[in-house]
Amino acid sequence: xxxxxxxxxxxxxxxxxxxxxxxxxxxxxxxxxxxxxxxxxxxxxxxxxxxxxxxxxxxxxxxxxxxxxxxxxxxxxxxxxxxxxxxxxxxxxxxxxxxxxxxxxxxxxxxxxxxxxxxxxxxxxxxxxxxxxxxxxxxxxxxxxxxxxxxxxxxxxxxxxxxxxxxxxxxxxxxxxxxxxxxxxxxxxxxxxxxxxxxxxxxxxxxxxxxxxxxxxxxxxxxxxxxxxxxxxxxxxxxxxxxxxxxxxxxxxxxxxxxxxxxxxxxxxxxxxxxxxxxxxxxxxxxxxxxxxxxxxxxxxxxxxxxxxxxxxxxxxxxxxxxxxxxxxxxxxxxxxxxxxxxxxxx
Ligand SMILES: [Zn+2]
Numbered sequence: 001x002x003x004x005x006x007x008x009x010x011x012x013x014x015x016x017x018x019x020x021x022x023x024x025x026x027x028x029x030x031x032x033x034x035x036x037x038x039x040x041x042x043x044x045x046x047x048x049x050x051x052x053x054x055x056x057x058x059x060x061x062x063x064x065x066x067x068x069x070x071x072x073x074x075x076x077x078x079x080x081x082x083x084x085x086x087x088x089x090x091x092x093x094x095x096x097x098x099x100x101x102x103x104x105x106x107x108x109x110x111x112x113x114x115x116x117x118x119x120x121x122x123x124x125x126x127x128x129x130x131x132x133x134x135x136x137x138x139x140x141x142x143x144x145x146x147x148x149x150x151x152x153x154x155x156x157x158x159x160x161x162x163x164x165x166x167x168x169x170x171x172x173x174x175x176x177x178x179x180x181x182x183x184x185x186x187x188x189x190x191x192x193x194x195x196x197x198x199x200x201x202x203x204x205x206x207x208x209x210x211x212x213x214x215x216x217x218x219x220x221x222x223x224x225x226x227x228x229x230x231x232x233x234x235x236x237x238x239x240x241x242x243x244x245x246x247x248x249x250x251x252x253x254x255x256x257x258x259x260x261x262x263x264x265x266x267x268x269x270x271x272x273x274x275x276x277x278x279x280x281x282x283x284x285x286x287x288x289x290x291x292x293x294x295x296x297x298x299x300x301x302x303x304x305x306x307x308x309x310x311x312x313x314x315x316x317x318x319x320x321x322x323x324x325x326x327x328x329x330x331x332x333x334x335x336x337x338x339x340x341x342x343x344x345x346x347x
Contacts (some may be wrong), residue, residue, distance in 0.1 A: 032077035128184035150340035198254035206270035297322030
């Protein structure tokens with residue numbers, strides 16, 4: 001819809017201008033970067049400040065301050081020509097204020113006609129950015145780099161901070177995100193918007209708030225995914241579906257079965273933490289550890305990403321995310337590929 005950011009509506013243009021203005025400003029003193037905005041999580045808070053957080057690697061659920069979850073020192077700190085700076089965090093400040101606006105518009109929405117074209121655009125950008133701006137995405141990038149390093153150590157290196165380059169991972173992730181953002185937003189805005197309401201308040205979220213559910217153990221790409229979920233409160237989830245009904249927004253009521261399925265997707269999609277209101281804990285796997293989560297999944301293919309046939313002995317390595325305890329690598333035996341045990345450093 002934006003042609004990868006080249007043809008923007010006036011509001012989207014203004015949004016991008018604001019990003020650039022922020023980027024040109026002086027450095028920010030802030031070092032604690034929230035990769036899931038606090039305002040987003042506040043919908044699940046029980047006293048404005050705290051939410052229940054289930055750590056899926058320990059099985060322990062406890063209340064945590066919203067300021068203390070999904071936060072990482074220097075998450076977006078990148079090294080520019082003048083040395084390390086936090087201007088990208090200022091740009092993310094604009095992204096966050098747009099997220100806050102879009103979330104509140106969608107929380108209030110009851111008549112599809114109240115949704116403007118620009119709201120819809122902003123929703124696409126918001127979901128695109130939030131989908132990529134996670135520790136999970138960063139870890140998957142690291143698995144990919146470890147695989148590439150094993151194939152060709154002359155051209156590729158681990159994606160790992162070093163004493164000389166302490167912001168390498170943040171820089172790579174941030175740059176990748178901004179490069180992919182508009183295209184992802186275009187794909188998302190091409191989908192049917194659905195608003196699902198749950199009068200029982202059974203909707204939970206995680207440290208990966210935009211959920212592309214696994215199908216048969218693999219995460220489909222944004223075009224192929226039947227549904228992409230963004231929970232915005234315990235009672236409401238935004239769904240981008242690939243079932244075009246030709247309507248601005250379709251409202252649906254969440255049944256117990258839909259709530260359970262959605263919860264399953266959120267749990268499988270998380271990196272480590274599930275966030276919930278107190279009354280929702282009974283739906284969650286408290287006391288269990290969950291060893292499986294998103295991991296790199298590699299397969300050989302005779303087709304290029306553009307759909308062109310690649311005749312043998314050539315092969316194209318297809319990357320997706322799988323759901324498992326370790327990366328899932330099954331490649332052809334033509335002798336092109338080497339084992340990459342280094343991937344296991346990032347599971
Ligand atoms: Zn192969």
